[in-house]
Amino acid sequence: MGEPTFLETGHMTEGFPIRVIHTSRQFNFASHWHEEVEMVVVRGKHAKIRVYNRLYELEQGDILMIKPGDVHCFLPGTDQLTILLFRLELITGSFAVTEDTKEMVELFHETTFIPSTLCCENNLSSYVDTLSDESNKQLPGYRLSMIARLYDLIVHLVRIKTLAIQPFHPGRVCSPAKKFEFIESICEYLEEHYAENIKLDQVAEHIKFSKFYVCTLFKELKGVTLMEYLNHFRIIKSEWALLFSEDSILDISIRHGFNNINSYNRLFKKYNHCTPTEFRKKHRTKITTYEG
Numbered sequence: 001m002g003e004p005t006f007l008e009t010g011h012m013t014e015g016f017p018i019r020v021i022h023t024s025r026q027f028n029f030a031s032h033w034h035e036e037v038e039m040v041v042v043r044g045k046h047a048k049i050r051v052y053n054r055l056y057e058l059e060q061g062d063i064l065m066i067k068p069g070d071v072h073c074f075l076p077g078t079d080q081l082t083i084l085l086f087r088l089e090l091i092t093g094s095f096a097v098t099e100d101t102k103e104m105v106e107l108f109h110e111t112t113f114i115p116s117t118l119c120c121e122n123n124l125s126s127y128v129d130t131l132s133d134e135s136n137k138q139l140p141g142y143r144l145s146m147i148a149r150l151y152d153l154i155v156h157l158v159r160i161k162t163l164a165i166q167p168f169h170p171g172r173v174c175s176p177a178k179k180f181e182f183i184e185s186i187c188e189y190l191e192e193h194y195a196e197n198i199k200l201d202q203v204a205e206h207i208k209f210s211k212f213y214v215c216t217l218f219k220e221l222k223g224v225t226l227m228e229y230l231n232h233f234r235i236i237k238s239e240w241a242l243l244f245s246e247d248s249i250l251d252i253s254i255r256h257g258f259n260n261i262n263s264y265n266r267l268f269k270k271y272n273h274c275t276p277t278e279f280r281k282k283h284r285t286k287i288t289t290y291e292g
Contacts, residue, residue, distance in 0.1 A: 018146050020128075020135045021083040023074075031073040036085040037108045038066040041128050042116075044079020051111050059225070061116025063124060065157075067108050084128055086150060103158045114160075115215040117200055117227055122160055127153035182207070183221050186214065190230045194237065195257045198230060234258065235271050242280045249276050 025044065040049065040063065047058040051072045056064055066072050068088075074081075088108065119125060130149050134142045189206050190198065203226065204211045218226045238256040241247060247255075253264035253276075268276050 016143060017087040018131065018135075018150055019085045020132045021081075021085065022132070023078075023081045023083065025080055026076070027074055027078050027081060028076050029074040031071055033069055033071045034085075035068050036087050037068055038072075039084040039086075039128070040064045040066065041082040041084070041119075041125055042079070043082055047078040047081060048075035049073070049078070050075060056113060058113075059116060061119055061125070063114040063116075063119050065108065065112045065114070067111050070111050072111075082128055082132060084131060104154055107154065107158055107161055113216060114212070115219065115225065117215060117225065118160070118211055121200070122156065124153070124156070127156065179217065179221060183218060186218060186226070187229070190226070191233055194230060194234050195255060197257065197259070200226070230257075231267050232271060235268055238264075238268070238276070239272075239279065242276055243283060252276070 022043075031050075040047070040058075042058045042060055042062045045060050047056075047062070047064075049056045049058065049064055049066075049072060051064075051066060051070050055075075058064060088105065114124070127149060131146055131153075134146045134149065186203060186207060189203060193202075200211045200215070204214050207214060215226055218229070222229055224232075234256045238252050241252045241256070242249075245252070249264075250261050253261050256264075258264040258267075265275055268274075268279070272279055274282065
């Protein structure tokens with residue numbers, strides 16, 4: 001026998017198809033399933049969600065869309081979440097799939113992970129924030145407004161999916177060798193262009209895969225997001241400049257792909273537990289010509 005699960009019911013207001021839930025810190029919940037679509041937005045630093053036997057280890061800003069009927073649970077180590085629940089048939093007014101609702105139904109046909117980079121780029125959390133605000137204030141007409149805003153969100157997701165959110169296709173990158181080759185080509189591109197203002201669109205265009213596919217497979221194989229890998233590489237390269245040049249911290253940060261010195265200082269301290277200035281004073285014993 002497997003892990004016990006239960007059908008979760010009674011959490012929707014009768015006759016209204018949408019509910020917004022804000023969890024507390026260190027949230028966890030036993031295995032369950034329900035008939036609603038569940039969109040989970042990670043507000044804290046981390047979240048651990050298991051859907052059937054697959055574990056999703058999410059970070060701040062990530063979104064997981066759990067399809068109706070999928071058994072899932074929230075594991076210890078999960079920080080604050082905003083959860084959006086909604087019933088598709090109550091929104092569309094029918095259980096039947098029509099030409100008008102086909103794209104919407106297909107969007108929620110499988111559980112889908114959307115990385116924070118893609119969420120931020122498309123401002124997805126703002127839609128959820130608007131729904132949450134309407135739900136909290138409950139001003140006249142708030143239910144109509146919530147339904148309208150949910151439609152806005154769904155339309156945006158449909159359009160993103162058309163461009164970026166694609167499921168894994170076994171025929172594209174399947175064997176471990178092909179996956180390794182795929183990731184290595186991404187790393188080579190990042191390391192060659194690290195000093196530039198690299199966007200996910202550029203990487204995806206270079207690799208000829210969707211942004212979602214690139215982000216998901218990179219995180220799966222490398223254990224970090226693509227941007228985390230890139231920024232860590234930039235920091236490592238900048239360390240040589242700190243040790244072997246007299247350039248200012250600002251010049252070094254800009255030359256190594258950072259838009260401003262504040263983000264450079266913050267990330268440098270994350271990886272080295274000290275500021276660039278402290279690193280330079282502590283480790284530099286002699287000055288030689290920096291060759292990049």
